[in-house]
Amino acid sequence: MTTVWIAEKESAAQAIANTLAKLYGGTPRKGQYCIAVGEHVVTYARGHLYELAQAHDYNKDWKSWSLDPLPLIPKQFALFPRRDGNIRQQVSAVKDIVRRADNLVSAGDAAREGQLIVDNVIREAGRDPFASNVKRLWLSSMADKDIRNAIASMKPNADYGDLSDAATTRSHADWIHGINMSRCFTLLSQDAGGREVVRVGRVKTPTLGLVVSRDREIANFKPTDHFGVTVTFDHENGSFDANWNIPGDIVDQNGRLLDRSKAADVAERVKGARGKILTTESEKKSKAAPLPFNLSALQTEMSKRHGFSAQKTLDLAQGLYEKRAATYPRTDSRYLPDSIYRDERNDILSALGSLSSYSGFMENLNSRIRHAAWNDSKVSDHHAIVPTVFNPSDLDSLTDDEAVLFDVIARSFLGLFMPDQKWLAMTAIVEAADETFRATGRVPIDAGWTVLRGVTDSDDDEKKENDGALPDMHRNDRVTASKSELKAKQTEPPSPFTDGTLIHAMANAQNFVKDPAIRRQLKEVEGIGTEATRAGLIEELLKDGSFRKERGNGKAQWIRATQKGVDVIDAINKTAPSYTSVELTALWESRLSNIAAGKESMGDFMSDLAAALRTTISEAKSKGGVRVGAQTETLEGDGKPCPKCGEGTMRTRSTRDKRVFLGCDAWKRDDPNSCSHSEWPDSGSSRPGSKSGSTATHPKAGTACPKCGNGKLKLRHRKSDGKPFLSCDSWKPGSDDNCSYIENFETKSPARRSGGTRRSSAHSAPKKSGSWSPGRSRKRG
Numbered sequence: 001m002t003t004v005w006i007a008e009k010e011s012a013a014q015a016i017a018n019t020l021a022k023l024y025g026g027t028p029r030k031g032q033y034c035i036a037v038g039e040h041v042v043t044y045a046r047g048h049l050y051e052l053a054q055a056h057d058y059n060k061d062w063k064s065w066s067l068d069p070l071p072l073i074p075k076q077f078a079l080f081p082r083r084d085g086n087i088r089q090q091v092s093a094v095k096d097i098v099r100r101a102d103n104l105v106s107a108g109d110a111a112r113e114g115q116l117i118v119d120n121v122i123r124e125a126g127r128d129p130f131a132s133n134v135k136r137l138w139l140s141s142m143a144d145k146d147i148r149n150a151i152a153s154m155k156p157n158a159d160y161g162d163l164s165d166a167a168t169t170r171s172h173a174d175w176i177h178g179i180n181m182s183r184c185f186t187l188l189s190q191d192a193g194g195r196e197v198v199r200v201g202r203v204k205t206p207t208l209g210l211v212v213s214r215d216r217e218i219a220n221f222k223p224t225d226h227f228g229v230t231v232t233f234d235h236e237n238g239s240f241d242a243n244w245n246i247p248g249d250i251v252d253q254n255g256r257l258l259d260r261s262k263a264a265d266v267a268e269r270v271k272g273a274r275g276k277i278l279t280t281e282s283e284k285k286s287k288a289a290p291l292p293f294n295l296s297a298l299q300t301e302m303s304k305r306h307g308f309s310a311q312k313t314l315d316l317a318q319g320l321y322e323k324r325a326a327t328y329p330r331t332d333s334r335y336l337p338d339s340i341y342r343d344e345r346n347d348i349l350s351a352l353g354s355l356s357s358y359s360g361f362m363e364n365l366n367s368r369i370r371h372a373a374w375n376d377s378k379v380s381d382h383h384a385i386v387p388t389v390f391n392p393s394d395l396d397s398l399t400d401d402e403a404v405l406f407d408v409i410a411r412s413f414l415g416l417f418m419p420d421q422k423w424l425a426m427t428a429i430v431e432a433a434d435e436t437f438r439a440t441g442r443v444p445i446d447a448g449w450t451v452l453r454g455v456t457d458s459d460d461d462e463k464k465e466n467d468g469a470l471p472d473m474h475r476n477d478r479v480t481a482s483k484s485e486l487k488a489k490q491t492e493p494p495s496p497f498t499d500g501t502l503i504h505a506m507a508n509a510q511n512f513v514k515d516p517a518i519r520r521q522l523k524e525v526e527g528i529g530t531e532a533t534r535a536g537l538i539e540e541l542l543k544d545g546s547f548r549k550e551r552g553n554g555k556a557q558w559i560r561a562t563q564k565g566v567d568v569i570d571a572i573n574k575t576a577p578s579y580t581s582v583e584l585t586a587l588w589e590s591r592l593s594n595i596a597a598g599k600e601s602m603g604d605f606m607s608d609l610a611a612a613l614r615t616t617i618s619e620a621k622s623k624g625g626v627r628v629g630a631q632t633e634t635l636e637g638d639g640k641p642c643p644k645c646g647e648g649t650m651r652t653r654s655t656r657d658k659r660v661f662l663g664c665d666a667w668k669r670d671d672p673n674s675c676s677h678s679e680w681p682d683s684g685s686s687r688p689g690s691k692s693g694s695t696a697t698h699p700k701a702g703t704a705c706p707k708c709g710n711g712k713l714k715l716r717h718r719k720s721d722g723k724p725f726l727s728c729d730s731w732k733p734g735s736d737d738n739c740s741y742i743e744n745f746e747t748k749s750p751a752r753r754s755g756g757t758r759r760s761s762a763h764s765a766p767k768k769s770g771s772w773s774p775g776r777s778r779k780r781g
Contacts, residue, residue, distance in 0.1 A: 001039060001102040001103060002039055002040075002041060002100065002101055002102050002103070003039060003040050003041070003101065003102065003103040003104070003105060004040075004041045004043060004097055004098055004100075004101035004103070004104050004105070005020075005040060005041070005042040005043070005104075005105040005107050005137070006043055006044070006094075006098065006104065006105065006106055006107055006108070006118045006121055006122070007042060007043070007044040007045070007107045007108070008044065008045050008047065008107070008108040008109050008114055008117055008118065009044060009045070009046065009047070009322070010044050010046075011142070011322035011323075012044065012107065012109075012139075012142060012322070013034075013035055013042045013043065013044035013107075014028075014035060014042075015142040015144075015147060015324065016042050016107060016137075016147060017035040017037050017040075017042045018144065019144050019148060019151070020037045020038075020040050020042070021037050022144065023148065023151070024037065024038055024039075024040065025038065026038035032093050033090050033093040033094055033097070034093070034094075034097055041097060041101070042107075043093075043094050043097045043098070044094075045090075045094070045108075045117055045118065045121055046087070046090065047117065048082060048117055048120075049081060049082060049087060049090065049091050049094065049117070049120070049121055050079040050080065050081060050082065050091075050120045050121075050124060051079065051080060051081075051082050051083075052077055052078070052079060052080075052171065052172070052175050053074075053077070053078040053079065053080050055072055055179060057078065057080070058072075058074045058075075058078070059072075065183050065186065065187060066187070067183075067184065067187050067188075067617070067621060070180050070183060070184055070613075070617045071176065071180040071610065071613040071614060071617060072176075072179060072180055072183075073176055073610055073613075077172055077175075079120060079124060091124075094121060094125070095124065095125045098121065098122060098125035098127060099125050099126060099127070101127075102133070103133045103134075103135070104122060104127065104129075104131075104133065104134040104135070104157075105134070105135045105136070105137050105154065106118040106119065106122070106129065106134065106135070106136045106137065106157050106160075107137040107139065109139075109328070109330070110138045110139055110140055110328065110382060111330060111382070111532065112163055112166055112167045112170070112530075112596065113167060113530075113532060115160055115163050115164050115167055116164060116167035116168060116171065119157075119164045119167075122134065129157055129164070130156075130157055130158040130161050130164075131158075132156065132158075134156070134157040134158070135154040135155065135156060135157060136154060136155050136156065136157040136159065136160050137150050137151065137154055138150055138153075138154075138155070139328070140327055140328045140331075140382050140383060141321075141324075141327045141328060141388055142321060142322065142324045142388070143324055143327075143388040143389055143390070145343075145344070145389060146388070162595060162596050162597065162598040163596045165595050165596070165602050166592045166593070166595040166596035168602065169592060169595055169602045169605055169606065170588075170592055172602075172606065173202075173588070173605065173606065173609055174201070174202055176606075176609060176610070176613065177200070177201075177202050177609065177613070178199070178200060178201050178202070180613050180617065181200035181572075181576075181579065181613070181616070182197070182198060182199050182200045184616075184617050184620055184621075185198040185200060185568075185571050185572060185620070185625070185628075186198040186628075187625070188571070188620060188621070188624060188625025188626075189567075189571055189625045189626060189627055189628040189629075190625070191624065191625050191667075192624065192625040192626055192627040193627045193651060193652070193653055194567070194625070194626075194627035194628040194629050195629055195654050196545075196564055196567075196628045196629035198568055198571060198572075198628050199544060200568075200572065200579065201537075202584060202585055202588060203506075203528050203529045203533065203537055203585055204537050204540060204541060205568070205569075205572060205579055205580055206509075206528055206579075206580060206581055206582045206584070206585060207502070207506060207528065207529070207537055207538070208541055208546050208547070208561065208565050208568060208569060208580075209569050209580035209581060209582075210497070210502070210505055210506070210509075210512065210582075211497055211502065211547065211559060211560065211561045211565070212561045212565060212566050212569045213512075214494060214496065214497055215496065215560055215561050215566075217493065217494055218493045218494060218496065221494075223490045223491050223492070223493075224256070224258065224490065224491040225258070225260070225488065225489070225490055226252075226256035226257055226258055226489050226490070226491070227257050227258075227259070227260050227262075227263035227264075227486060227487060227488055227489065228243060228244055228246065228257065228263060228486075228487040228489065229243070229244035229263050229266050229267045229270070229484060229485070229486055229487065230242070230243055230244075230484070230485050230487055231243075231244070231267075231430075231432070231437055231481050231483065231484045231485075232481070232482050232483040232484075233275065233430055233432070233437075233439075233479040233480065233481055233482070234479060234480045234481075234482045235277075235471045235473055235477060235478075235479050236477075236478075237471035237472045237473065238471035239471075239482070240428070240439050240441070240470050240471060241439060241466070242428070242430050242437035242438055242439035243437060243438055243439075244263075244266055244435060244437055245429075245435070245436045245437060245438055250262060256491075260486075260488070263486050263487075264486055266433070266435055266484075267484045267485065267486040268484075269433040269434075269435075270432050270433040270435065270437075270481045270484050271481060271483070271484045272480070272481060272482075273432045273433040273480070273481045274432065274478065274479070274480050274481075275430050275431050275432025275433070275478075275479050275480070275481065276430070276431055276432075276476055276477065276479065277428055277429070277430060277473050277474065277475055277476060277477045277479065278429040278430065278431050278436065278475065279427075279428070279429045279475060280426075280427070280428045280429075280470075280473050280474060280475065281426070281427045281428075282424055282425070282426050282427075283424070283425045284422065284423075284424055284425075284445065285422070285423055285424075285425050286420040286421060286422045286423075286448075287420055287421045287448075288371060288372065288420050288449075289371065289412075289415030289416055289418060289420075289448075289449040290412070290415070291334040291335070291372070291373050291384065292334060292336065292373055292384035292385060292386055292409075292412050292413060292416065293334065293384060293385045293408075293409065293412055294331050294332050294333055294334045294384055294385065294531065295313075295314065295317065295329055295330055295331060295332070295385070295531040295532075296332070296503050296504060296506075296507040296531060296534070297334060298313060298317065298329075298385060298405075298408070298409070299313045299314065299499065299500055299503045299534075299535065300500035300501065300503055300504045301408060301500070302405065302408065302500070303498050303499040303500025303501070303503070303556045304498075304500050304554070304555070304556060305408075306404060306555060307554070307555030307556050307557070308401075308405075308499070309499045309535070309538075309539075310499040310500070310502075310503050310534060310535035310538055311535040311536065311538065311539050312401070313405065313535070314329065314330075314535045316399075316401055316402050316405045317329035317385065317405060319398075319399070319402050320398070320402055320405060320406055320409070323394060323397060323398065323402075324388055324390060324394060325387065325388060325390050325394060325395060325398065325402075325406055326385055326387055326388060326406065326409055327382075327383065327384075327385055327386055327387075327388060328382050328385075329385055329531075330382070330530070330531045330532040331382035331383065331384065331385060331531060332382070332507075332526050332530070332531050333378065333379050333380065333382055333383050333384055334373070334384045335373050335374070335375045335378040335379050335384060336373050336374050336375070336379065336383045336384050336386065337374075337376050337379045337383055338374060338376050340374075340383070340386070341370070341374045344389055345367060346367055347389040348386070348387050348388070348389055348413065349362075349365065349367055349414075349417065351387070351389060351390050351391075351392065352387060352410055352413070352414060354392050355392060355395075357407065357410075358410065358411075358414060361414060361418070361451065361452060364418060364419070364451065365414065365417045365418060366417055366418075366419070367417055369416070369417045369418070369419075371416040371417075373416055385409055386409065386412075386413045387406070387409060387410050387413055411452045414449075414452060415449040415452055418448055418449035418451070418452065419446060419448040419449065420446070420448045420449070421446065421447060421448040421449060421450050422444075422445040422446040422448060423442055423443060423444050423445050424442070424443040424445060424469075425440070425441075425442060425465050426440065426441035426442070426443065426465070426469060426470045427439070427440055427441075427465075428440075428470055428473055430479060432479070432481055433481075439466075439470055440465040440466050440470075441465060441466060441467075441468055441469050441470040442465035442466065442467055442468070443468075443469045495553070495558075496552070496558035496559065496560055497558065497559045498552060498556035498557065498558060498559060499535075499538060499556060499557075499559065500556055502538060502559055503534055503535070503538075506527050506528050506529050506534050507526055507527040507529075507534070508527055509522045509527040509528045509582040509585070509586070510522035510523045510527070512582055513581070513582060513583060513586075515583075518583050518586050521586040521587070521589075521590045522582060522585075522586040524590070524593075525585075525586065525589035525590060525593060527582075528582050528585040528586075528589075529585075538559070541565070542559075545562055545564050545565075546561065546562060546564055546565035546568060547559050547560070547561060547562065547565060548560055548561075548562050563629075564628060564629050567626065567627065567628040567629060568628055570626050571625060571626035571627075571628050574620075574623060574625075574626050575616065575619050575620040575623050576616045576619070579616075591605055592605075635652045635660055635661075635662055635681070637650055637662050637679065638650060638651055638652045638662065639651075642664040642665075642666060642675055642677055643677070644664065644675055644677035645664060645666055645675035645677065647675070648664035648665050648666025648667070648675050648677075649664070649665050649666075650662040650663065650664060650665075650677075650679065651663060651664075651665045653678075660681070661678050661679060661680045661681070661717070662678060662679040662680075663677070663678045663679075664676070664677045664678070678717075679717075680717030680724075698713075698715050698724070698726060700713050700726055700743070701713055701715045701726065702714075705728040705729075705730065705739060705741050706741065707728065707739055707740075707741040708728060708730060708739040708741070710730055710739070711728040711729045711730030711739055711741075712728070712729050713726045713727070713728065713729070713741075713743070714726065714727060714728070714729040723744075725742055725743060725744050726742070726743040727741060727742045727743070728740075728741040
């Protein structure tokens with residue numbers, strides 16, 4: 001009987017095949033998109049082999065962009081092979097392999113998305129992914145030992161049916177939300193003179209909102225001057241600095257003294273004054289090594305220390321995983337299971353100790369130390385990222401950047417078995433000139449895990465004492481203020497986001513909301529997006545021009561919103577501000593978690609989503625749009641009253657190919673009775689400021705129509721490209737009795753209208769009849 005194993009990637013398939021060969025004998029033999037090992041065949045996907053059908057695949061009328069049919073909600077979703085590379089060839093081969101299998105094993109990544117990827121492969125091959133002969137291999141590491149353990153503990157794939165439902169719901173809901181909101185806000189933006197496509201996403205848009213909000217906070221920041229006093233006191237055993245304890249009744253709500261004169265008065269009064277020690281305190285303190293990394297923490301660390309983008313860190317971590325040097329990267333946990341402590345820790349430490357980079361630390365290492373990271377109750381699908389039981393020779397294939405990332409992960413793991421960092425924290429309170437002053441000191445005792453250097457910089461961020469010891473002092477000892485200095489300070493704006501700090505903000509989105517219930521939900525689902533998707537979302541926003549990067553203060557570049565990004569947030573905020581906040585994702589993820597736990601149905605979720613979209617679209621249409629993107633340089637005549645209706649104003653508009661024209665702003669996309677008057681520069685010119693405009697003439701203009709003899713020829717311009725033509729002025733839109741005479745300048749030959757409607761280019765710009773098709777782009781909104 002043939003058992004077919006379906007992995008998510010070729011590298012995973014190879015690792016599984018190697019383990020199967022060791023378990024059951026045989027030599028792995030490569031075939032077309034598969035590896036055969038005796039009666040076992042390991043095939044593989046390439047991430048998602050399938051994607052949801054596009055709008056026009058469900059209804060050909062949905063290819064044109066129009067507000068009328070929104071929201072677009074398919075009665076039943078369909079999957080098509082991905083439209084890139086040789087995916088179709090791979091799909092055909094994998095389908096054939098799966099169809100012929102006696103037993104199936106789903107071996108996708110151990111996460112919601114990995115479950116969906118393989119379930120779709122099985123389903124599209126005409127098999128039931130939850131049949132009794134389908135098992136689930138749940139892998140967190142590609143190391144041989146971990147694959148063996150996972151094979152021994154496989155469960156029926158049906159046990160993961162609710163997880164699959166949650167993944168399917170997420171996929172369908174993101175499609176419906178994205179395509180409807182993108183079309184709605186794009187079309188409304190075009191009504192307001194914009195020409196950009198406004199792409200709206202459940203996680204993408206709130207992420208853009210975080211950056212726009214931060215940039216505005218920086219732009220609107222007004223620095224606040226505040227003051228303090230530092231005094232040098234002389235004691236018989238030495239001198240030390242102390243800071244004035246500012247009384248609470250003279251500071252603002254943030255604990256700052258804004259009145260310079262009060263600080264100046266204290267600085268003057270204390271100079272030369274005698275005082276005494278009120279209290280002294282010495283306390284031994286310690287700090288354990290930081291928890292090992294999840295993906296967000298690793299991306300934050302690599303951005304800060306090496307300037308790596310979030311996507312680069314993810315790609316490198318994936319490479320380490322596929323080369324069996326580190327465990328699964330897309331994890332949200334910073335804890336480790338007892339099984340690794342019990343069965344693998346010594347082997348991992350031994351492998352690391354064989355490398356010259358770490359051998360010098362081994363004598364200070366104690367493998368019996370049990371760090372707080374070892375906690376089964378805080379590990380769910382995946383544990384923190386740590387080295388595997390690797391072969392040192394395996395590391396020879398690492399790229400330079402992979403080696404840098406491996407080093408950070410390795411030192412983090414070694415830190416779990418190093419002693420705590422220890423120091424003596426010293427404090428003294430001094431009284432002088434009727435004021436009190438506080439002095440601090442810090443004396444290292446044991447560097448502990450910090451000898452690894454660079455595992456994290458957070459210890460510096462949290463340091464509360466000044467370096468160096470205070471003199472040996474006791475209560476009531478006498479001191480003299482030999483020097484005093486007024487310290488003028490100024491508040492600083494927040495820093496722009498970097499890849500690392502934006503990833504951290506997304507993972508800790510609860511910090512950006514006030515509602516306690518929403519904060520709790522966001523904390524439970526660990527922010528917006530997932531470990532697997534956050535980096536990609538940042539890259540998408542950079543690619544579509546909503547983000548830009550600029551030089552930062554350190555190694556990491558700053559991420560700033562472009563004008564387009566700002567416009568997108570303003571446009572959506574006008575009607576649906578909840579779509580730019582992190583709260584929508586909190587609600588979605590909470591409900592998706594309920595679906596994964598079998599506590600809620602897909603149907604209820606999708607019904608609620610459809611109802612919300614209908615309400616949002618209706619409100620957006622009634623409120624109108626906000627222009628997204630740079631406005632076209634105005635033509636002469638912009639701002640004049642419309643010569644046709646007399647109520648609207650002529651405004652500069654542009655087509656998708658950036659040809660400009662004047663259009664009446666009284667036109668409404670969904671109102672056929674609104675004014676549709678437009679004026680184009682002659683000869684199709686797109687040069688802003690053209691003075692010819694609607695005053696252009698032609699020798700035949702005003703002459704009798706050669707077809708009907710009743711009307712007169714009128715000079716017009718095609719809305720698709722602005723090119724001029726002559727037509728009979730007796731033609732009226734919607735009339736069954738029309739003269740359809742047209743004469744194009746290029747050919748001098750007549751063209752005919754049919755059915756009483758105007759001909760238009762298949763690639764025309766936003767049409768005032770109410771629909772627009774975005775060229776040949778296959779990307780969904």
